[in-house]
Each structure stands twice: as C-alpha cells, then as structure tokens.
Amino acid sequence: MAYLAVEVSGAGRHPGAWRRAGPVLTPGYHVELAATAARAGVDFLALGDSFAGQEGPTLDAVAIAARVAPVVPEIGLVPTVTVTHTEPFHISKAIATLDLVSSGRAGWEVAVSRTAAEAELFGRKAAAPAADLWREAAEAAEVVVRLWDSWEDDAVIRDAATGRYIDRDKLHYIDFTGEFFSVKGPSITPRSPQAHPLVVVREEPDSLPVIAAWADVVRVAAPDLAAAHAARDRVRAAVAAAGRDPESVAVLLDIETHLGADAARELDALGPLEPSSLRVAGSATALVDVIEEAVRGGAADGVTLVPLVLPGGLHPIADEVAPALVDRELRTTMPPGFTLRERFGLARPANFFTATTISGV
Amino acid sequence: MATKQIHLAAHFPGVNNTTVWSDPQAGSQTDFGSFVHFAQTAERGLFDFLFLAEGLRLREHRGKIHDLDVVGRPDTLTVLNAIAAVTTHLGLGGTINTTFNEPYELARQFASLDHLSGGRAAWNLVTSSDAFTGENFRRGGFLKPEQRYDRAQEILDAARELWLSDRQPVEHRGEQFSFSGRLTLPSTPQGHPVLIQSGDSDAGREFGAKTADAIFSRHGTLESGQAFYADLKGRMPKYGRRREDLSILPATTFALGDTEAEAQENGHRIRTAQVSPQTAIAFLEQVWGRDLSAYDPDGPLPDIDPDPGAEITRGRVRHEKDPMAVANSWRELAEAKGGLSIRELIVETTARQSFVGTPKQVARQMDAYVQGDASDGFILVPHLVPGGLDEFVEKVIPELQDLGSYRTEYTGPTLRDHLGLARPEVAHETRATG
Secondary structure (H helix, E strand, O other), rough: OEEEEEEEEEOHHHHHHHHHOOOOOOOOHHHHHHHHHHHHOOOOEEOEEEEEEEEOEEEEEEHHHHHHOOOOOOOOEEEHHHHHHOHHHHHHHHHHHHHHHHHOOEEEEOOOOOOOOHHHHHHHOOOHHHHHHHHHHHHHHHHHHHHHEEEEEOOOEEEOOEEEEEEEHHHHHOOOEOOEEEOOOOOOOOOOOOOOOEEEEEOOOHHHHHHHHHHOOOEEEOHHHHHHHHHHHHHHHHHHHHOOOOOOOEEEEEEEEEOOOOOOOHHHHHHHOOOOHHHHEEEHHHHHHHHHHHOOOOOEEEEEEEOOOOOOOOHHHHHHHHHHHOOOOOOOOOOOOOHHHHHHOOOOOOOOOOOOOOOOO | OOOOOEEEEEEEEOOOOOOOOOOOOOOOOOHHHHHHHHHHHHHOOOOOEEEEEEOOOOOEEEEEEEOOOOOOOOHHHHHHHHHHHOOOEEEEEEEEOOOOOOOOOOHHHHHHHHHHHHOEEEEEEEEOOOHHHHHOOOOOOOOOHHHHHHHHHHHHHHHHHHHHOOOEEEEEEEOOOEEOOOOOOOOOOOOOOOOEEEOOOOHHHHHHHHHHOOOEEEEOOHHHHHHHHHHHHHHHHHHHHOOHOEEEEEEEEEOOOHHHHHHHHHHHHHHHHHHOHHHHHHHHHHHOOOOOOOOOOOOOOOOOOOOOOOOEEEOOOOOOOOOHOOOOOOOOHHHHOOOEEEEEEEHHHHEEEEEEEEHHHHHHHHHHHHHHHOOEEEEEEOOOOOOOOOHHHHHHHHHHHHHOOOOOOOOOHHHHHHHOOOOOOOOOOOOOOO
8 A cells, every 4th residue: 555645835846836826825726736735646745845945935834734625525625834943732633623623534644844044033032953853753743642642532511500611620730841842731622533644754964853752654755665664664673762662653765856758858947946855757657656656565564645736746646646556555545434543543542641641730 | 963873793592691591491511502592593683703712621619620500511612613614604713722722723713714714703812811721731830820911912913914915924032932934824814813801900901902703701881882982983093993894792691581571580580590509608708708508598798708828719800809809799789678688698799781672672771782782792691501592582583683783694704794893904015815
C-alpha cells in the first residue's frame, strides 16, 4: 500500500509559476484544488506555508484548510504551521478546531522558521541555528500534543441535577516547563475527533528527535531512491530508539512533478530551479514507475507529489497517476468515512493524562 | 428624517452565563453543526455579522476550573474560516486578544479570513493584562494594565499599515513592537477587516471613537444607551470621522411569546434557567470573595460582609469594583422587593437589556430604541445553541422589515457594505491582483 499526498502552495513550488498564475487568493481556487485531489483519492493535501520567502501572495495555511474542509469531503488536510514564532497554545487549538470542522481529517506539519526575514517580521528574537530551532520545536510539539489531551473525551457531562457542565476532574493542567516554554493549560478546546491530528515532520538532521518523539508521518527529500532508502532507515532507527514501533510511522518521499509530453521544455521556459528532491518531468507513466520502484524497493512507504505548477499540475496526478497506482495494486480505492489517522492505520490514541495519572487537577 | 436602518449581529451562545445548556433543546456548543445552523439562520435573517467571543484560559472559581457555565470553545479564526464555506454574505467577527498575539501574524490571519470569505471579516480587539491568562503563553503576563490601550492602538496601527501596504516593505518601530518586512498578501476585499471595540473606560471610548467601525456596548437601558451613544459619537469629529462611520451595538437578549403574558413567562423561565442554584451561589461568591457553598440559594443573603481583598474568580472580566457597596445595594434590593432569595436576587441583578413581548412588540421596542439614538442596532445574545435565533428570524425580522427599518436583502457582498462603511484606501497606487 503506497500512501499518496500532494503538496499545494499558491501557484506551485516553481517561483516562475507565479508569473502566469490566476487568482490564487480566492476560496474557489483552493476548493477546486482540494476537490480535484479528493476525487483522485489522495490521502492528504499538504498545505505549505511560511511567513516570508515566497514569490507570490500566500494565505495562512490553516485558514485555507478550514475554508476547504466543510465543502470537500474525505481528503486529509495538513497545513504547515511553524513553531518558531507562533505560540504552541494557539497552534494546538487551531489544529484541534480544524479536526472538528473536518470531522477528523486534520493534520499538522511541524516546521521551523530559519530566516532572518521571518525573525524580523516578529522582532522578538534573532534567527537561530537549526539545532536550536528544532530543540524548541520539540518543546512546542510536546505542548501542542499535551494540550490535545488536556480534556478527556467525556469531560462534558451537562449534569443538570448538580448544575455542572463539565466534570473538572477530567480536565488537566499540562504544567509544561521547558527551556523555551512554560504552558499551564488546559486547552480551551475540547479533545478533537481524532484526539491527535496527524503529526507530519520533514526529515533533516536536526529534526530527528522531533520525528522520533512525535511524528506519525515523515516527509523525506532525496535526490534519488538510494538516498531515500537511507533516509527512511535513519527515520526508522530513530523511532525505534525512542521506543516506538517504526511500522507506525509512514515515510513519504517528496517527488517534484511536472507531467506531460512537453514537460521538460515547459519547465525550461519557467526558468531555472534546482530540484529540492527527486523530480519527474515527463509522462505520468514515468512517475508511476518511480513510485512503484520506491515503494516496492523499500525506499518509501508512499510519496508526497509536489506539482511545480498549479493548478494545472494537479490534473495529470488526479486523472492518470492516481488511477494507475490502483491498477498496479499499489493503492486501493478507499470507501468513504475514514479519519486521516485511520487512512494511515493509526488508532485513536489513549489520553496521556488518564494513562499516567489517577487523580484530576 | 429618514428611518434609521437597524444593524444586527448574532453572538454565538457559548461560554456565557446567558447560555442555557441544561435545556432539553440545547445542542452542543462546540460541534461544527451548531455553528453551521446558527450562522445560516443569521444569514437567512440578513444579519450584518456573526460574532464569536474568546477566552484564552478556562475560568477558575475558588481555585478550580469553573464548571457551572459552558466550558470550551473552538479556535475563533479557524471556525470563522470554516463558517465562510457554508455562508455567502454573513459577516464573520471574532474576538482576538492583542496581548498574546503579534501584529504580523494577526494581520496575516485576518487578511486571510477576509480573502477567503470574500470580504466578510471583523476583528474585535481585546487587550488583557492578566498574568493568569499569560501562564498559557511564552511571555506570560507582561503587560501593565495602564498600557492596554497603548498596545491595542499600536497593534492596530501596525496591522493597518501591513494590510494597506500591498506587499510593500513595512518598518514599524514602537514601544510595544518593533518589526520589519512585507505581508504575504495584498489588501483584502474590504481593504482591511472591520474593526470592533468594546472598552468602556474613558481610554476605551477614545480608542473606539478614533478607530472602531463598530462598538459592543453594555449600556442597556434607553437612557444609558442614549448617553453612551451621544458621548461616543461626540468624540468622533476630532478624529475627522462622521457619526455614521461607527455603529454602536449594545448586547441584548430577548424573549418572545404569542401574547405579552406568554412572553413574560418565557422570559422568566429563561432567566431562571440561566441562574441555576449553584450559579447563584457562585455569583454571590464573586462579590463576597468568600466560600458561600453552605448557604441555601433559596434562602436570604449572607449576614457576613464581603472580603474586600479577595479575588475568587479568575479569567473573567470583573465589573464591580467595590464589593461592600455592591453587597449593601443587593441587600437593600432584596428587602425592597419583599425579601428576595439569593437566587431570585441574582436573577434580578444579572439581567441584561432584554426585549420581551410578541414579535410585533419586540420589533417596535427595538425600533424605538434605535430611532431614539440609543444605538444603531444590537448584538443579540440568544440563550440556546443552535436554535436560539430561529424564532427571532422567523417572526421578528419580518416585523422589523414592515416598519421599514430593516433590510429586505443584502445590498452587497462585504461586511463593509452591510454596515455602510467606506473601503479603507490602499497606501499607494499600484494594486497587485490576487
């Protein structure tokens, strides 16, 4: 079984795509992208985001996901939310709320803000080395996940006889104190349909501790399948070393795509762009061959396709690639009604606080 | 003189002591379906906007999480974006705290909501200085109370600069914030979101007169409403603003019935349900600053006096400053009304402005209030989720329309259109297309 995600951000990853972009800020643009991917049975849409550095205009990714969720069924919605400048308390309730309005289809891609440009937009601290940023991210992820558990599922009792709306013994202070944060809790938002929306982290040297502790899905960028294989091995080793089952963490390889008979020439016309991972500029069949080799060869558990140009780049993925993966028995057609965690074979997790404490707050 | 048009906003009944969760008809206060029903009803009633409140720490009473009112709510901006998907015209307003957010991030989030809703976003700026809420955030409770409006003004100036910069570089150097860079978004369908304010102090009123597009007030009676209205609108000319550039909307409840007697009965039933026996004691404890759990809610007020130094409730705005004075006035009131019990007294004293009557009577009362310059409309606070607006929209809206003081259709797509507000100007000529 090969997992299939698609990254959409603005007019596509290629900076040149913005020059010929249509109206990328309208809700209709994003609903249409999501609906196209959903019809093709894509597991989730990765909604990339950062505070600075993009060529064209970009909207807040959680906002897009929330706007799309009520009108596009089935597909998972995984916005990137950076933790370097954003409060973990806000992230926790925003993603939990996305889970609520999507009936259990939310995820969160944890990312850090590296650049001085991003730091200057906040003016609270200077840009920091990646190792420091990911150490802070580990704390942020812990706070977010603990807040997701800070309400037990049955905390709302609505007991008219005693006048109590909640059983406050089922709400928990998280009392987190770390190097970068201290957060009291509980969340203001009840536990969400999935309890823990899918946590996605990109593999890089400094992100491995966050992956080991918190990731459900890992995105890998690699120039070829051998490098992807090695990255997947690193991820699985780190997860196992943290005492978690490597089988519970899916590793998806990023593949930049531009498909069609004229793909290579069209890309040249957009201007140069160094690949940031494996790239397929050619036929849908060529891409499906690469995915098959990656998954059957153990280089990845699935792929995140990254169209270089949107919205056009999504159509061959939906019309040709997704059906071909089913034909080759790499994917099945899912019946409706699954949560995003269920798509990845993950159970709804037990609550940290009931698992580790007896009494309430 | 032309008939003033009434503006209506709908406050989602969540974490308020006006929300009755114990009613058999009360649905979930957090299910998205409740928000959809409530928002679509408001839109059917041609309301200007939906409004969501916010609180960033669960309230506590006597050192424990307050459990008698509704507890818990979704993230304001996320749920507003989702509601945008199931409505077409309704404005989408929410409270976002300026103390625990940074201007760049807020500007981008509200600009995103405005783009994704086609120009329907509104921001109610609230600034808190409490260290209690600060415990959920990395900077803690860093803000001095006297700096609240300085911060609100500065975050608003900074956000407006970003909104109207059209992706050009902005550099802001101020007391509260210092940042530079460009917003990832061009100016929004509304230019920038509608701005709501609710402070009532002198500084709060000045801030509102200078900057707000709408004010939520707590001045309920006709007389206090008129005084507030005249005061606020009178402060506007010195900022070069016209009276009609600002809508004053007091919070109000309502109770309907086929006859006046039935409406009164319904009103009393709602008020009693809003103040459970346990809630009555908790309210009393807020003023007394003492554990009063041993007192009978159906019995008389305590003989002991309040503890003036105690702060027994945290995470909610406290309006009474002098507990002893409040206690004495309550004792007098209880006696004057023939010996009210604790619960009866709390029912009496926590009553907000309320319109009670047949749909026609309520429509006439509301219209008289607005035509009498006590407000420009109302923010309605129903007591039930999700159906609390149903009867009002079905029965009162047509009566208001018959009086000629309420729209019969939306005349434009944006919230600024509904409120009759001009679009703020972009700082320079070139406008990027989205």
